[in-house]
Amino acid sequence: MRHISITAQIGIGMIGGxxxxxxxxxxxxxxxxLGNIFLRLIQMVVVLLIFGAVIEALGSLKSDQLGRLGGKTAMWFLITTLIAAVLGLAIGYAVNPGSGIKLASVSTSATVAKAGTNFSQTVxxxxxTxxxxxxxxxNxxxxIIFAxxxxxxxxxxNTDGKFNQVLRFVKQINQLTVKLVMLVMKLAPIGIAALMAWVTATSGIKVILPLLKFLTAFxxxxxxxxxxLFGFISWYAKVPLRGLVRGFSRIILVAFTTTxxxxxxPIEMEDAESRLGVEKSISQLVLPLGMALNSNGLAMYLSLSCLTLTQLYGMSVSPMSMVKIVLLSVIACLGTVVVPGGGLVALTIVVPTLGLPLQRIAILAGIDWFSGMFRTVLNVVGDTTTAIAVASDEKLLNRDPYKVHADKMAPKHNL
Incomplete structure (x- = not known):
């Protein structure tokens, strides 16, 4: 009997739910x-996983690598986030998602917690403490700052090896944490099926219809x-495009279904190393940092949302306002909540700064789960492609997994 992969199981769970x-x-x-239990089981170890992975990654690097890798990682994060925010504006102007939507039929009651907009306090x-x-x-x-x-x-x-025992202890804790996460991930098909069943049972298809244009644009x-991004990374890292896309398949599916x-x-880190050839020292440094500091999907969502809200109320957007939207979208990504619903929290920071009433973000709350699917995919793909680029620069990218994937996809001919 053929074994069904966890990726296929998750896909079946999503559709079935x-x-x-x-x-x-x-x-x-x-x-x-059932879905909430699954999410909590994952969330209970994620902070520990990040904490240990960052310490191990930095503690294991050679001194000359430390500043170089940090600088490269920050540069890639900034470039991809800026591109995503600008693209969000461009798509917003092309599709014009704010037209033809009747605000009278949408509740204006506050649906998200109010967040402070003081930049100094945010930093x-x-x-x-x-x-x-x-x-x-x-938090x-x-x-991550402490780690x-x-x-x-x-x-x-530890230049003379005096603290090797501390580093070894951190590595062992990380190994056990990863094993625990992989054990919990066996419940992913059931948990994701339960969550999808709840979303469609309580909201139905109608939750998408009022803002279908916004979701289409996103x-x-x-x-x-x-x-x-895939085209550029395939060229930059000199890896086959087919193998690259195939290596991302499970990462994208998990991100899309869990939001x-x-x-x-955990899946991102595992597949970056086993299916995309990224050296462990790179993945343990770049991916946890990217989760908190690099939010390509959120940047695109924020810029597109702000433009949609201005279109809904017939407000014109000046070139300076466009620049402000892009910059605020990038800044708001720093430290934003990385669990479902974080996009609405980020909007409470950006929208008032643009002079828009905070209550106007309520219109997007009903479809936040669905827009979160796109946000999360772009976030994790942006993080992982950064890890591939940095690993390629450092000559720490194993290209064999791409060849295997390419061979599997190539047509076979009988001689």
Whole structure:
């Protein structure tokens, strides 16, 4: 009997769950509990996984690699995020998603928590006062800040091998954490099926219809971004395009169905190393950092959302406002919540700064789950392609997995 891959199982779970929700409606909404249990099991180890991975990655690097890798990673993050934000504006103007939507039929009640818009306070909140409090609350950006500093100190103090035992202990904890995550991922098909059943049971198809144009625009922008990014990375890293796309298949599916960069991270790290040939030292540094600091999908979502809101209310957007939208979209990505719903929190930072009433983001709340699918795919693909580019620069990219994938896809001829 042929074994069904976890990727296929997740796909079957997604489709089956959606059909169950549509067939039984609200009567089956209680199945959400299974999906929430799955999400919590993943979330309980994600912060520990990030914490240990960053420390191990920085602690294991040679001193001359430390600054070089950090600079390259930051450069790639900034470039891809800017491109995504600009592309969001371009797609918004091309599709004009804000036209033809009746606001009178949409509730204007607040549906998201109000977030502070003070930039200084936002930056200050990146830095923890108590690392144990940050770990307990799952504050990813604060955990990463501490892990970066601890990893740098460990790297510099361990030049003579005095702290090898500490580094070895961190590596062992990381190995056990990854094993735990992989165990939990066996429940992914059931958990994702339950979540999809709940979404369609409680909202039905009608949740998409009022803003179908917005979702279409976001989908088109996402596809365009992926085509450009895959094409460029295939050329830059000198890897076959087919093998590259195939290597990303499971990452994209998990990101699309869970709508969470944090939950996708374990699969992202595993496939980056085993299916995309990225050296472990690179993936453990770039991917956790990218999860908190590089949000290509969120940048595109924010710029497209702001433009859509101005179109809904017939407001003109000046060239300076366009620049402001792009810059705010990039800045708001720093430290944004990496679990489902984080996009709406980021909007509460950007929208008031543009002079738009905060209540106007309520119109996007009903489809946040669906727009989150596109956001998360672009986020994780952007992070992983950055890891591939950095690994290629450092001569730490194994191209054999791409050849294997290419061979599997090539037609076979009988001689």
């Amino acid at each position: 959606a059909l169950l929700g549509l067939a039984f409606g609200p009567k089956i909404a209680g199945v959400q509990l 200050l909140d990146f830095f923890p 108590n690392i144990f409090d940050a770990l307990a609350k799952g 990813v950006i604060q955990v 970066i500093l601890f990893g740098i100190v460990l790297n510099r103090a 989908g088109l922008g996402s596809v365009a971004f992926l085509i450009v 969470s960069s944090a939950i996708s991270l």
